[in-house]
Amino acid sequence: MKYFGMLKIRIYNTLTKQVEEFKPLDNMKVKAYFCGPTVQDSPHIGHARAYISFDVFIRFLKYLGYQVFYVRNITDIDDKIIAKAKKLGITPFEVAEKYAREFYEVSRELKLIPPNVEPRATGHIPEIIELIKKLLARGYAYVADNGDVYFNVSKFKEYGKLSGQKLEQLIAGARIEPSPHKRNPADFALWKAAKPGEPNWPSPWGRGRPGWHIECSAMAMKYLGETIDIHGGGMDLIFPHHENEIAQSEAATGKIFARYWFHVGLVTVKKEKMSKSLGNIVAVKDVLKEFDAETIRYWAIQTHYRKPIDFSLEQLKNAEKALDSLYITIFKAKEYLGKAPEGELGEEKRTLENYKREFLEALSNDLNTPKALAILHKIAEELSKKLKKLSKSQIAAYITLLRELGGILGILEQNREQRIEEKKKRGKDVSKFATSEKLEMKGLAKDLLELIVNVRSELRKRKIYDLADKIREELRELGIILEDTREGTIWRITV
Numbered sequence: 001m002k003y004f005g006m007l008k009i010r011i012y013n014t015l016t017k018q019v020e021e022f023k024p025l026d027n028m029k030v031k032a033y034f035c036g037p038t039v040q041d042s043p044h045i046g047h048a049r050a051y052i053s054f055d056v057f058i059r060f061l062k063y064l065g066y067q068v069f070y071v072r073n074i075t076d077i078d079d080k081i082i083a084k085a086k087k088l089g090i091t092p093f094e095v096a097e098k099y100a101r102e103f104y105e106v107s108r109e110l111k112l113i114p115p116n117v118e119p120r121a122t123g124h125i126p127e128i129i130e131l132i133k134k135l136l137a138r139g140y141a142y143v144a145d146n147g148d149v150y151f152n153v154s155k156f157k158e159y160g161k162l163s164g165q166k167l168e169q170l171i172a173g174a175r176i177e178p179s180p181h182k183r184n185p186a187d188f189a190l191w192k193a194a195k196p197g198e199p200n201w202p203s204p205w206g207r208g209r210p211g212w213h214i215e216c217s218a219m220a221m222k223y224l225g226e227t228i229d230i231h232g233g234g235m236d237l238i239f240p241h242h243e244n245e246i247a248q249s250e251a252a253t254g255k256i257f258a259r260y261w262f263h264v265g266l267v268t269v270k271k272e273k274m275s276k277s278l279g280n281i282v283a284v285k286d287v288l289k290e291f292d293a294e295t296i297r298y299w300a301i302q303t304h305y306r307k308p309i310d311f312s313l314e315q316l317k318n319a320e321k322a323l324d325s326l327y328i329t330i331f332k333a334k335e336y337l338g339k340a341p342e343g344e345l346g347e348e349k350r351t352l353e354n355y356k357r358e359f360l361e362a363l364s365n366d367l368n369t370p371k372a373l374a375i376l377h378k379i380a381e382e383l384s385k386k387l388k389k390l391s392k393s394q395i396a397a398y399i400t401l402l403r404e405l406g407g408i409l410g411i412l413e414q415n416r417e418q419r420i421e422e423k424k425k426r427g428k429d430v431s432k433f434a435t436s437e438k439l440e441m442k443g444l445a446k447d448l449l450e451l452i453v454n455v456r457s458e459l460r461k462r463k464i465y466d467l468a469d470k471i472r473e474e475l476r477e478l479g480i481i482l483e484d485t486r487e488g489t490i491w492r493i494t495v
């Protein structure tokens, strides 16, 4: 493991707009924060992609021996949650609970590494109030006549340093929420005065609730300290959310808030942004009905994390095929292991080390997951090609490496039974996972099976295909796979 110390991780930093060496402040300890969901609806495939991308980065760091303290929040109070509650005729707390649970479920299914802490905004009202008080005391915020508290962007000279947005352009472009209570149209709410029927908490400025941005600053600082190593989110959060997080955090502490900013590209559907009004939102739970988690992960990372992805079922099908081809190589090799001769690792040791280095270098180079996947396929191809010539220990070393590197991406973590189970759950053909061993049958059982196969061949000759197909389907359910080839019908047995 130790030679990985030589590996320099390079990552694109939205703040400096370049790929830089990633060096945590405290040696091998990484403080990471990622903006979690606003729990007002089911998580969609764009969210999944963002979480998966960051998950791979976290897994990679952990693999290299970093101690990662990872915080991902849940926004459980927000205008959208309140609007949804009104629509459904339930309380905003119930809306938040329902979708938070759904998010946990989806996160678990997608095999996202659980954060060390998953704080919720409503659990941190005192911390939020403290932070707003600090901003008021330092002259960066003001209380409006209606009880709202706003951040005064003109006081923070570096406003716009993350997104490159200029204050003047912002105002002209009107990408901001208008309010008669603001001094400057670009100012943003830290605290919103209570409106009738909305959840609210006591504060020095009257009852109300936090604005969206302040919670992330308050929670990141509470669990990670005033300066964190890496902060991430979807690209749509760069402005205004992350710009505002920087402004309010750095105005309050006078210190750099996050040293690296990691942003994940968006997922579009037919080149359009997913949105309620277009009705084109693809929920993760629906995709999970048709594709297993590892396929979704493969799909998400086969494109570089900063590039946009246009969602299509075709891509998911291809991802599934590609992933399964890796699995089939592993399963076949494992099956052959028993027949392989004993022997040393020999030259294969260096071959495998080279692949491993190439793979880790790909991930070190701004998390180049498409390249990392291509290397997995190269390893698998080489294993397939050489299989019959390799010794037991060599085959085992190939399989171990594929599993080990796949694990950094959160794929290739299933055994044959689990993979078959995932497929069967979704009504998919599992025959490609069948073992190629000849049926271990003797005597009557074997004779009977051969008789059935011969009868079926006769049916096919007479073009009675429906009956022939029925026999094949019923045998398949018993775990016996028939395959019609030019040389006749062959059978295989699934585990």
Ligand SMILES: [Zn+2]
Binding pocket: 034, 035, 036, 216, 241
């Ligand atoms: Zn956030």
